[in-house]
Amino acid sequence: MSSARLLKLAVPLVNTHGFTREALARSVLTLPGKEAHAEPLSDTAVSALFGKGDIARRTLIRAWLDSGIRHMQSSPPGATLKQVLRARLEFNEPVLHLLPEAFATLASPTNGITLLDPRPALHHVVRIADEACNATTDASLQLAWYASRGSLAAIYTASELHQLTSPTTAYDFMDSLFDGSSSLKSSLDEVSLFSSYFVKSCKGIARSSGVF
Known part of the structure; x- marks a missing residue:
């Protein structure tokens, strides 16, 4: 078997x-x-x-995440970055209420130490950003802002966090991040933006898991 x-x-x-x-x-x-x-x-x-x-x-959680990547890869030819990331958010919907615990499980150490391991969550969003770039032929990839995996990871991280707390407005929220990307780039350093959302994500996972 x-x-x-x-x-x-x-x-x-x-x-x-x-x-x-x-x-x-x-x-x-x-x-x-x-x-x-x-x-x-x-x-x-x-x-x-x-x-x-x-x-x-x-x-099982990792296998489900792999399935989410395959879902992105099935995007139709000519799909934009926004459409590919939207498809990934849609993949979350049936199990949205289970995701905080799932991410907490991935982040929980196996050696008895109470500190969470941020690497699985980081790998999750970076992998999605990388696949979004690979799966799309969006002409906007010619722009440095969209071509940056870090920027896309920041947009997706923020959108997924928003989805966990407000599922009905998550897509409009993501659209607003894309539509406002020029002003975001001029006012925020993308690494700082990503770090801010990532830390917030880890704190949310910790609270939901009861570790802290």
Whole structure:
């Protein structure tokens, strides 16, 4: 039984079962035809295939994030940066209420130290910014502001944070960041902008996880 195959089947189950070991256990129920199991995997089997405890949950979260990247890659030819990033925000919608805990799980250390590891969140937004640049043929990429991965990471980070607190206005908020990018560039250093939003994100994750 391939863990990679079951992991792929578990990703859609996140919508109904969250980023849980149960979602991984129930993946065998969705195998095609006669391959489908009558019962979910045992907890021992989940640990053997995906890791013990939260290691398995982290594996599922990373697989879901990978699926989000593939969703961006499926953008139609000629899509703009704004459309590609909007598609990524839309991918969040079914599990939006689960994301703070998911990011907290990725950031939580495994060695007992209470400090959060910011690298998974940083990797998340930088990867999205990089994929947005790769997936689009937007002519605005000729402009240094849009070509900068740091700038796009800042826009996406701010938009995703806004989405977590106000889902209905997230897209208008992101549009406003793009539309006001020229004035933003002249008044704010993009690295400082990204750092500000990133620190705010980490604090929000920490509060939601109950670490602090």
